[in-house]
Amino acid sequence: MSVSHRLTAPAPGWTTTTDVVVVGSGVAGLTVALNARKAGLRAMVVTKAMLDDGSTRWAQGGIAAALGEGDTPEQHLDDTLVAGAGLCDAEAVRTLVTEGPDAVRRLIAVGAEFDLDADGEILLTREGGHHRRRIAHAGGDATGAEISRALVTAVRSDPGVELIEHALVLDLLTDAEGHAAGLTLHVMGEGQRDGVGAIRARAVVLATGGMGQVFSATTNPAVSTGDGVALALRAGAEVTDLEFVQFHPTVLWLGPEAEGQQPLVSEAVRGEGAYLVDADENRFMVGQHELAELAPRDIVAKAITRQMQLKGTEHMYLDGRHFGADMWATRFPTILASCRSHGIDPVTELIPVAPAAHYASGGVSTDLRGRTTVPGLYACGEVACTGVHGANRLASNSLLEGLVFAERIAADLAERHRSGELPERSVDVAGARAAVGVPLPAPESRAEIQRLMSRGAGVLRSAESMAATAAGLAALAEQALAHVAEEKPADPRVETWEAANLHLVASALVAAAARREETRGCHWREDFPDRDDTHWHRHLITTLATTGTPVTG
Numbered sequence: 001m002s003v004s005h006r007l008t009a010p011a012p013g014w015t016t017t018t019d020v021v022v023v024g025s026g027v028a029g030l031t032v033a034l035n036a037r038k039a040g041l042r043a044m045v046v047t048k049a050m051l052d053d054g055s056t057r058w059a060q061g062g063i064a065a066a067l068g069e070g071d072t073p074e075q076h077l078d079d080t081l082v083a084g085a086g087l088c089d090a091e092a093v094r095t096l097v098t099e100g101p102d103a104v105r106r107l108i109a110v111g112a113e114f115d116l117d118a119d120g121e122i123l124l125t126r127e128g129g130h131h132r133r134r135i136a137h138a139g140g141d142a143t144g145a146e147i148s149r150a151l152v153t154a155v156r157s158d159p160g161v162e163l164i165e166h167a168l169v170l171d172l173l174t175d176a177e178g179h180a181a182g183l184t185l186h187v188m189g190e191g192q193r194d195g196v197g198a199i200r201a202r203a204v205v206l207a208t209g210g211m212g213q214v215f216s217a218t219t220n221p222a223v224s225t226g227d228g229v230a231l232a233l234r235a236g237a238e239v240t241d242l243e244f245v246q247f248h249p250t251v252l253w254l255g256p257e258a259e260g261q262q263p264l265v266s267e268a269v270r271g272e273g274a275y276l277v278d279a280d281e282n283r284f285m286v287g288q289h290e291l292a293e294l295a296p297r298d299i300v301a302k303a304i305t306r307q308m309q310l311k312g313t314e315h316m317y318l319d320g321r322h323f324g325a326d327m328w329a330t331r332f333p334t335i336l337a338s339c340r341s342h343g344i345d346p347v348t349e350l351i352p353v354a355p356a357a358h359y360a361s362g363g364v365s366t367d368l369r370g371r372t373t374v375p376g377l378y379a380c381g382e383v384a385c386t387g388v389h390g391a392n393r394l395a396s397n398s399l400l401e402g403l404v405f406a407e408r409i410a411a412d413l414a415e416r417h418r419s420g421e422l423p424e425r426s427v428d429v430a431g432a433r434a435a436v437g438v439p440l441p442a443p444e445s446r447a448e449i450q451r452l453m454s455r456g457a458g459v460l461r462s463a464e465s466m467a468a469t470a471a472g473l474a475a476l477a478e479q480a481l482a483h484v485a486e487e488k489p490a491d492p493r494v495e496t497w498e499a500a501n502l503h504l505v506a507s508a509l510v511a512a513a514a515r516r517e518e519t520r521g522c523h524w525r526e527d528f529p530d531r532d533d534t535h536w537h538r539h540l541i542t543t544l545a546t547t548g549t550p551v552t553g
């Protein structure tokens with residue numbers, strides 16, 4: 001089947017122009033937009049739902065930075081490298097931990113209000129893998145919501161930042177030299193800008209967040225469908241280490257049929273002293289790791305999964321009854337309300353928890369300036385792989401990474417603008433097509449993709465389980481192509497693009513996970529249970545072949 005029979009959006013019905021188009025409205029996207037404005041560039045923020053609907057809002061625990069007495073960037077670096085299980089880029093981590101503290105101070109200057117002690121100092125908590133109290137938080141356990149509030153307020157009050165909400169990005173536009181020159185998008189119900197349109201720009205920044213919706217149960221919101229990684233792959237960009245999907249150990253267990261976004265029970269709850277126990281109230285993490293419940297996240301998620309297998313149960317428990325009612329209400333108001341809304345009172349009861357998909361440690365490959373392998377295309381935040389997280393992200397490093405690398409992208413754009421390296425681009429909008437086409441499965445495929453992924457490529461994987469998942473994904477692609485051949489292609493609407501993106505990132509993730517024949521960080525192979533530094537102490541790069549198939553090398 002030729003590529004031209006694959007994903008095709010209708011020709012754009014409208015076009016607009018800016019200097020920098022930023023896709024995504026979390027901490028990374030909004031920070032790029034605000035800083036690009038300071039450099040005199042016009043910025044346009046495109047977001048899939050409302051401005052504050054991305055993953056940032058859901059972050060509970062906080063933002064890690066060496067701000068406390070006795071703490072240093074060097075210690076933060078050490079903890080990050082240990083969590084990353086040998087695959088962090090040390091230079092990227094050094095950049096993160098040394099620029100992080102001032103980046104947090106700049107965030108405070110923008111208006112974010114962190115929890116303070118009686119002397120006005122920032123209160124710091126602990127989370128898994130951190131040997132120090134290093135996590136700044138806001139509203140107790142509503143850190144992401146506060147950061148989002150502050151940045152959204154700043155962006156809304158800057159008339160130089162234009163916003164397009166309810167818009168799903170489709171494909172990158174490039175000029176004759178292959179430099180990013182804007183993108184196509186599908187806007188839902190924006191009056192004049194309804195339907196498929198195009199934004200012409202001098203540079204494009206992806207800050208689209210994660211891909212958790214590729215699994216049945218995730219902490220990610222419904223909008224996290226891997227759109228940025230999918231766009232980048234179709235544009236010919238390289239992506240790195242997609243196999244390293246972090247499963248958060250303590251997600252509120254709502255029953256075997258629970259699907260979609262699940263409530264998080266922050267690691268900070270363990271940071272403040274809650275225990276993991278089995279149904280007999282045995283603390284099974286004690287003796288497994290020197291940090292017990294505060295071991296790096298991959299170790300805790302694996303221990304919970306093993307314990308569930310051993311006991312034949314579908315969840316373990318978190319015990320925070322000793323906190324008492326006042327501490328629950330002041331320190332963890334969001335989690336308290338969320339548990340109670342599901343009929344569990346953490347003040348008097350154990351909280352049932354199980355791991356669920358949480359964070360993509362890999363993503364679109366970038367350098368330290370946020371540049372991808374496609375000129376003029378940048379990425380930051382969860383969609384990017386800067387090298388900071390390696391095989392397993394250290395808790396609460398993600399908001400910091402979004403912040404630090406967004407500032408670096410804006411600085412690079414400013415520098416290029418000053419030196420005349422960022423001219424207006426000329427692009428044939430009407431004839432725009434992705435560099436590589438992919439199948440466009442029916443919107444109903446979403447649930448089937450999630451089931452296939454959770455069954456065969458979830459927290460525990462094997463060659464056999466992933467072959468079954470890959471076969472299921474291939475069958476969905478064949479179905480999509482058969483419908484095109486019969487001239488009954490899927491209706492090109494937002495749900496269809498999302499299914500196409502989920503299908504593409506799922507296929508790429510499985511290709512990488514099947515290739516890595518070892519257990520490392522958050523990639524856990526039943527058939528290769530050990531870390532193998534001889535063969536696999538390296539990154540896996542995935543690109544799309546011209547046939548639309550992900551190739552991992």
Ligand code: SIN
Nearest residue numbers: 060061266267395396
């Ligand atoms: C949490 O609060 O446990 C999540 C924080 C993170 O993912 O870094």
